[in-house]
Amino acid sequence: MARCLVTGASGYIGGRLVPELLAAGHDVRCMVRSAGRLRDLPWAGRTEIVEADARDLGRTADALRGIDVAYYLIHSMSGGRDFAAADRQAARTFAAAARRAGVRRIVYLGGLTPEPGEGRAVSTHMSSRAEVGEIFLSSGVPTVVLRAAVIIGSGSASFEMLRYLTERLPVMTTPRWVRSSTQPIAVRDVLRYLVAWAAIDEEVNGDFDIGGPDVLTYAEMMNRYAAVAGLPPRLIIPVPLLTPRLSSLWVGLVTPVPASIARPLVESLRTQAVCREHDIARYVGDPPDGLIRFDLAVSLALQKIKEVDVATRWSSAAVPGAPSDPLPTDPDWAGGSLYIDQRSAVVSAAPEELWGVIEGIGGENGWYSLPVAWKIRGVLDRLVGGVGLRRGRRDPLRLRVGDSIDFWRVEEIEHGHLLRLRAEMRLPGLAWLELSQRLENGRTVYYQRAVFHPHGLLGHLYWWTILPFHGLIFGRMPRNVAAAARDTARRGRGDGPRVSPGG
Structure with a gap:
């Protein structure tokens, strides 16, 4: 079993990854800037918690000492004008600290973007994620970069934006990006891929596209969500005038997702995000029943609301085996209206x-x-x-x-x-x-x-x-x-x- 360090353990993916790693028998150390954010989580007592900022070389190296596999789950969603420079500095510092500590592998979850030269402008946030991946791949520490598009799971910012837009607007005028194709993936499959790399001994340095079985436009995802949720089909009228900034303000008005977070999401949706390869199957095979399809992923994300024990719906959803459910560390706007x-x-x-x-x-x-x-x-x-x-x-x-x-x-x-x-x-x-x-x-x-x-x-x-x-x-x-x-x-x-x- 591996000794794993998880950065961003108070975030969406990190908070779900830790109990999955523990369930698989791995030792887990969480690196966070404030240990207090993890204090009341049910799995906190089974982990080691250290405080460090990824931009602090000394403290990060100390946090990485004795670690086999380091999961880097840090990125800026609304970091102001200098967010790319801050992401770059943090990645370089973390890579140097991992090299100094003798870490066997870095695993980084990035975003799915078009190949350079495909003629599509990539958002600054997605470009920054791609740059972070390249920093790790050239760091001298064997690195696995997983590149995902929209992650379907309650609490995921992308999913929450989809949820609120679909539920609140039976008729909507939308920007042209609702016609862009994307390949969504269930959060359970994302976590399955992440956990698997803690047990793979082979030295690998490369990036892998990960996505579910369905390629859909955003408009199709909204109508498929409506069908799963038992809502009438949505009437979607694309208009060409909504810029990413205006779109994010519109999303911020209609949904509880802040405009500062909606903007990078909207920018990423302007370009096609479809897997070009499935090379990860050489190392992590598909489950016997295949990857989770979009409709089932939505159903899993919604099921906690419909289950019997509503009290656990908002206060104690962090149960191992239900990684698509909301966690106490999720933002206030996650989980649908209540x-x-x-x-x-x-x-x-x-x-x-x-x-x-x-x-x-x-x-x-x-x-x-x-x-x-x-x-x-x-x-x-x-x-x-x-x-x-x-x-x-x-x-x-x-x-x-x-x-x-x-x-x-x-x-x-x-x-x-x-x-x-x-x-x-x-x-x-x-x-x-x-x-x-x-x-x-x-x-x-x-x-x-x-x-x-x-x-x-x-x-x-x-x-x-x-x-x-x-x-x-x-x-x-x-x-x-x-x-x-x-x-x-x-x-x-x-x-x-x-x-x-x-x-």
């Missing part, structure tokens, strides 16, 4: 008394907020073919996973602590209601969280339309649940009237 209404209240009752109210919610016991509003919502749901409120509860006091409660389904229950309900009403998206209680500093605290993942533009419009009603309904619930728990405590002592679960 609307959250979160509230809490201190309760003058014991935790078990509060839990009794939580577990007894719904059905004849009501929802502790504006009963007429809940009834109207139930009627509206039935009018559009939903289940409405007619199902009630199986048991007035006890719940188990899979039970129906009105138009909700019990998705998870941790008795005495947490109840998570998934909406089964007709909605343009997915919705959950999570109720929990904790004992904090000797006080019982009630927590309530409503979560909505919109499906297309209609889902976003739905959320903003009902937001004022959410304020009325979900705003009253903590107060009334707390009052019901206090009532339970008083009745236990025989000294008070019962509080209604209404609003």
Whole structure:
């Protein structure tokens, strides 16, 4: 097994590569500028973490001491005017430090660009990545440069731009680059290639194009994404007037991806990015079922939202074996839109008394907020073919996973602590209601969280339309649940009237 150093371990690929290397049995050292960024990751305790800047020769050489394979996953996306010079300096310093430390191999993930002389202008960011690759290949340290185009995985900047544009704009006027061909690759295949080079003994110094089985235009990727996500086909109208700068500002306006990051992505999409060879198969063979196709890669990137345990969707998705899922270190704009209404209240009752109210919610016991509003919502749901409120509860006091409660389904229950309900009403998206209680500093605290993942533009419009009603309904619930728990405590002592679960 190899001793591996991973730079950029707090980034998109690095944060997914580390647990994959650990799972393969390799020893991992992470080189980051701030160790604090890795502190709470589930795999951090199984690695060695060192602080160093790739432009500091001494500290980088120390970080590389005793390392067999060094993964260089550093590049500037929005580094200002001098980003190319900074990338050049960092690569040269890292290469010199690796040579001094006796590193056996450098592995660098770059970008897929046209060959020189093909008549296509290459963006400055892509030119910088190509230059970094050449620096390593001529460094005297055997180097493997992997060149990829669009990486499909939740959290990838390219994928997030594709996700938001497709979901939010059923009709869009787009720049000419939507007709450029590219060869996207699933993040799982990228990681498979990266991990494999830690175990290959043969000395190799060269670059390899890596891509999935599909060659698509950006417009085709948007429509294929829409099909996988269950959205209607998108109407895409290319216009010739949008420059990369205007395009990036447009992307920044429509999506949460910052314009400073969108611009290099847009610039890279202006040119064709299709693999010219598949020589890597000589060293890393294709899996038995082949490389992951685009539609499946999109499905894998979206599946965490649709799975049962929504709580892990945004807070603990860094699980080995699911490298396409979002990580806590991903940027805030990664992972698709997720609307959250979160509230809490201190309760003058014991935790078990509060839990009794939580577990007894719904059905004849009501929802502790504006009963007429809940009834109207139930009627509206039935009018559009939903289940409405007619199902009630199986048991007035006890719940188990899979039970129906009105138009909700019990998705998870941790008795005495947490109840998570998934909406089964007709909605343009997915919705959950999570109720929990904790004992904090000797006080019982009630927590309530409503979560909505919109499906297309209609889902976003739905959320903003009902937001004022959410304020009325979900705003009253903590107060009334707390009052019901206090009532339970008083009745236990025989000294008070019962509080209604209404609003």
